[in-house]
Amino acid sequence: MRCREAAHQLQLYLDNRLTIEQARALEAHVANCAACLEELALLEEITQNLHHIKVVIEPDDLNEQIMQRVAMTAQRTNAPRFSLLRPSLAEILVAVLLATIATLGSILQQPTLRALLPIANGHDSLSLAVMSLLHMLTTVDSNRLILALWLIGTFLGICITLVLAGSEMRSQWLKAMMERLPVR
Amino acid sequence: MRERSLQSTHSIGMPFTDAVSSTAQQDDLQLVAASKNGDQDAFAQLVRRYQRRIFNLVYRMLQQYEEANEITQETFLAAWQGLPAFRGDARFATWLYRIAYNCSLKQLEQRKRDKALQVALEAEQGNSAGIDTELDVHDRQALIQEHLSQLPAKYRIVLILRHLQDMTYEEIAEILTMPIGTIKTHLFRARNLLKARLQALDNESDRGT
Numbered sequence: 146m147r148c149r150e151a152a153h154q155l156q157l158y159l160d161n162r163l164t165i166e167q168a169r170a171l172e173a174h175v176a177n178c179a180a181c182l183e184e185l186a187l188l189e190e191i192t193q194n195l196h197h198i199k200v201v202i203e204p205d206d207l208n209e210q211i212m213q214r215v216a217m218t219a220q221r222t223n224a225p226r227f228s229l230l231r232p233s234l235a236e237i238l239v240a241v242l243l244a245t246i247a248t249l250g251s252i253l254q255q256p257t258l259r260a261l262l263p264i265a266n267g268h269d270s271l272s273l274a275v276m277s278l279l280h281m282l283t284t285v286d287s288n289r290l291i292l293a294l295w296l297i298g299t300f301l302g303i304c305i306t307l308v309l310a311g312s313e314m315r316s317q318w319l320k321a322m323m324e325r326l327p328v329r
Numbered sequence: 330m331r332e333r334s335l336q337s338t339h340s341i342g343m344p345f346t347d348a349v350s351s352t353a354q355q356d357d358l359q360l361v362a363a364s365k366n367g368d369q370d371a372f373a374q375l376v377r378r379y380q381r382r383i384f385n386l387v388y389r390m391l392q393q394y395e396e397a398n399e400i401t402q403e404t405f406l407a408a409w410q411g412l413p414a415f416r417g418d419a420r421f422a423t424w425l426y427r428i429a430y431n432c433s434l435k436q437l438e439q440r441k442r443d444k445a446l447q448v449a450l451e452a453e454q455g456n457s458a459g460i461d462t463e464l465d466v467h468d469r470q471a472l473i474q475e476h477l478s479q480l481p482a483k484y485r486i487v488l489i490l491r492h493l494q495d496m497t498y499e500e501i502a503e504i505l506t507m508p509i510g511t512i513k514t515h516l517f518r519a520r521n522l523l524k525a526r527l528q529a530l531d532n533e534s535d536r537g538t
Binding site for chain 2: 153156157160162184187188190191192194195196197198200201202203204207208210211212214215216218219220221222
């Protein structure tokens, strides 16, 4: 064993972090190396002195002071983090419904795929209703479509802002809005 | 704020022999569960159980008695507020130590920011250090203690937890949320720094004689 390696292991030796084999090899080296023996003695002195640093007594009224402050402080509620990013069951169902409608819409536009679906053979009332709805959506005037999308987007934006703002802010806004209304 | 002469009036000269045993851990679990439900008496018992260990950790980090008192209070208050979020993945003691360490670091950062306070503290420390050096100039333990207080915080904390609080590498790693390899490295460097300072002092005294 070289001194460089021994120097690294001396501290682990003092902390009992070496295997028996490693410890024996180190002891054999230290027994024949004055420099490493001196280093070990110094490290032992340091660790011993650190171990014997005296415990400091805390102020007598520490517990009382802490508990006084505790009595005046409420515990934080355990709200799950990123709760807004976790969809509820209703939200998942809506997403699944919208995805199904979108998929059906794309399928119904393909005659070959449409023929595979039993409900969409073009003769029963359900498929006729679906087809007419689809036809209305695809042939609607682009200006009206944009207006409808703009209205839906604005409504969703307001809803999201209100949800994120929290109940306190919502109530403040509502109060401010009510005060500005001409008729109460 | 003035540091009190701790070694003579506040020291009891005994290690923390009431280290967390399995029975104490069991008790902790019950007390923590009650505290989470807002039971202040249960929390007061937890405070009594850990206040000395936490106070000593904070005191050794900050080296100011009154400041350590304030930060210990902050630690327990933060624990009280955060208890509902404590999931019990770690032991309560580990979690508490982590809060204490973070509060101490925050305070050290605050000191750095507040230069005026820093100057005042340094002057105060300088005065008390001068007295200590005069009184204990031949006392190796006092020297080591003084050098310990001058080490960078990341090295000081590992020495405090390892030697003053008798913790294992694994416990230290859990508290500081660092890999065990990093703890080993920090301990190695911290002791080497102390060793180098003692050696320099020995060389100086050899030259003097």
